[in-house]
Structures are given as structure tokens and as C-alpha cells.
Amino acid sequence: MIKFLDLERVTAAHGAEINEAVSRVVNSGWYLQGEENRRFERNFADFIGVSHAVGCANGLDALILTFRALIESGRLSPGDEVIVPANTYIASILGITENGLTPVLVEPDPVTLQLDPARAAEAVTPRTRAMLLVHLYGRCAFSDEIGKICRDNDFLLIEDNAQAHGCMFGDRRTGSLGIAGCHSFYPGKNLGALGDGGAVTTGDAELAETIRTLANYGSSKKYVFEYCGRNSRLDEIQAAVLDVKLKYLDEDNDKRRAIASIFLDEIENPAVTIPPTPDMSANVFHLFPILCDRRDELQKYLADHGVQTLIHYPIPPHKQNCYKEWAHLHLPITEDIHRRELSLPISPVMTQEEAREVVRLINAWK
Ligand SMILES: *Cc1c(COP(=O)(O)O)cnc(C)c1O
Numbered sequence: 001m002i003k004f005l006d007l008e009r010v011t012a013a014h015g016a017e018i019n020e021a022v023s024r025v026v027n028s029g030w031y032l033q034g035e036e037n038r039r040f041e042r043n044f045a046d047f048i049g050v051s052h053a054v055g056c057a058n059g060l061d062a063l064i065l066t067f068r069a070l071i072e073s074g075r076l077s078p079g080d081e082v083i084v085p086a087n088t089y090i091a092s093i094l095g096i097t098e099n100g101l102t103p104v105l106v107e108p109d110p111v112t113l114q115l116d117p118a119r120a121a122e123a124v125t126p127r128t129r130a131m132l133l134v135h136l137y138g139r140c141a142f143s144d145e146i147g148k149i150c151r152d153n154d155f156l157l158i159e160d161n162a163q164a165h166g167c168m169f170g171d172r173r174t175g176s177l178g179i180a181g182c183h184s185f186y187p188g189k190n191l192g193a194l195g196d197g198g199a200v201t202t203g204d205a206e207l208a209e210t211i212r213t214l215a216n217y218g219s220s221k222k223y224v225f226e227y228c229g230r231n232s233r234l235d236e237i238q239a240a241v242l243d244v245k246l247k248y249l250d251e252d253n254d255k256r257r258a259i260a261s262i263f264l265d266e267i268e269n270p271a272v273t274i275p276p277t278p279d280m281s282a283n284v285f286h287l288f289p290i291l292c293d294r295r296d297e298l299q300k301y302l303a304d305h306g307v308q309t310l311i312h313y314p315i316p317p318h319k320q321n322c323y324k325e326w327a328h329l330h331l332p333i334t335e336d337i338h339r340r341e342l343s344l345p346i347s348p349v350m351t352q353e354e355a356r357e358v359v360r361l362i363n364a365w366k
Pocket of ligand 1: 092134163185
């Protein structure tokens, strides 16, 4: 069987070093907010190309803490509008609504599946103050047009980089392009922990400090509380594991690209559409989405032939019960993507033989 993602193999690929890192922390007697966090935060900030990284408990917290810190520092106010792609994972939108900010759902470009700059420009109102750009599927959603919209409107640009660790825009990493980059280290992400984890990257020292304080009960000095904060920490074991895996991230992303190249070059079935990838460095292939009108049939056929696939995502945010107030919205491009999207297996440990088997099955499908 070809698994969607074989995490056992992903961990085993760097198993000796990961085990060594875990034992080091176990034996150190120090499990939170220590040397491992400091080292990983330093190395991750360098990797992304910014001066600060702040570890936290997960990707959703990275988003919630970032928007909260922007409110606490007076750069955003509750009720302000934040442009966000309509076709994203729910966490992107929760990060906005949890802070009393108003998401403005903008339809993606139907070819790239990323936020459409022209539609984003049309959605701007006098209350719009920020844009949450999601590098969905590991593809760079930033462009000169997006940069221009942010500059022209004086927007704060926040990046949801949960799916795009290592992705480039020119010679810069995603996660370094705006005021803050929000990262998840959920085990299945390109840089995944052995449990939950997250981080915010920023070049703004004050923002980094506010996020660190908010994540520590609102305290920067022991038993003194400036904000009603939360407890959101990256633990030392996860930081140590992430620091090992970070060293191999570019290499692992290249292995994903090698699998993706096989799919891009060899899948030839007129019933299947593959989003084009003009610049391979602008895609770290967290997922490999294809579009197909008979998506559910194709998924069942692949499952019957031993290939696991997933749908990202079956129901768009505006059709979820948690956001009933948007049930009336009609977002045809987003709805169409959710109806036709299928994610093929892809990972740094998938073999070329496995990729060719997936290609063979798809090309034989009628
Ligand atoms: C995974 C993910 C998140 C949330 O990360 P968690 O660590 O699971 O909280 C946020 N945004 C996107 C786009 C994601 O894929």
C-alpha cells in the first residue's frame, strides 16, 4: 500500500539523531523554556531570514498570538478587516475571529489556487488593515501584485506559513515577507515535530517580545503580568527534534520536488488538471493537489488499488457550522476547488517507484 504520508519512515530517516536529541533532553532534567528552545529559535530565525523566532504550542496559537500582539500594540483594533483566502484551512480564519477581527474572504485564482490579487484589491474597504496570506499546499502565494496592494493600502502582511517551510519568493523565504510569519510544526508539515509545535518569525523586535510575553501568561518578569495572556510553549523535546530536522529541511524539500517532478512530467489523463508550477523553488510541495470533476470516483479507484489520498479540504470555511453567518455567501471558485481537489501522496520518503505506480494508475483511469 502507498500511504498518504508514512510518518514512521519520515522519522526513521533521521532516527539516530532524533533519538539522541530526545535522550539529551530527557536526561537534562530541563523540559520547558531552556537551551533547546533558544537554539532552535535562533536557527529557525536564521533559516527563515529574520531576526526573531518565538516558539509556541501550535500553528493556531502562532496565528492567534500574532493578531493579539498587533492589537495590544495598537496596530490593529477589534473590528478591523483582514483579507484572507476563502479556500484555506480553518485555523487561518480562527486566528482572525478569535481576536474580534473581521475576516474578508477572498476567492483564489482558479489556476494557482492561491489568493487572487485582483480580487483582493477589489475587496478593500476603509476598515481593511491587514492581509493574512496563506501559502497553501506549499506554494508561494506572494507576488509583486500582492506586495503592491499591501504597500498601497498600508496593510500589515501576516503570512500563514504552516504548509510552506522552506518555500522561496525570489531569494527570500516565505515567512519573512511581511510583519510576521506563523508556522505550525504539526507532525505532517514539512518541518514536523513529534507532537504539536508552532512559531512566529518576525523582524520586529517589539512584536517578538509582545508575542513572547502573551505566550507566557502575559508576563515578561516572573509573577508580574502585563496582559491577560495564555500559556503556549514549545517544549524542549520538540525544539530539540525540530532543530535536528531543520538541518535536513532543504534536502527533504528537494526530495519532495523530485517526486513532484515525476507527477508533473508523467501524469497524462485529460480528466485530471494539475496546477502549473513555473518556478520549482516557489513550491515545497507540502501537498500535491490535482483537480478532477469525478474526484470521489478517482479517490475510490486509487484506494481500491492501494493508494491513499486526502481532500484538502472537503468543506470550505464559509460552509462550516462554526461560521453560520457566512452560510449565505456564494464563492463559486472556492466551492469548485473543494468539490474537485484531491491530494496525491507526497513526502521526502516516498520512492520514485511509488510515484510511478501512482502515475500509472492515474493514466490508466477512464
Ligand atoms: C496546519 C495548519 C495550521 C494550524 O497548525 P496547528 O499546528 O495544527 O495548529 C494553520 N494554517 C494552515 C494553513 C495549516 O495547514
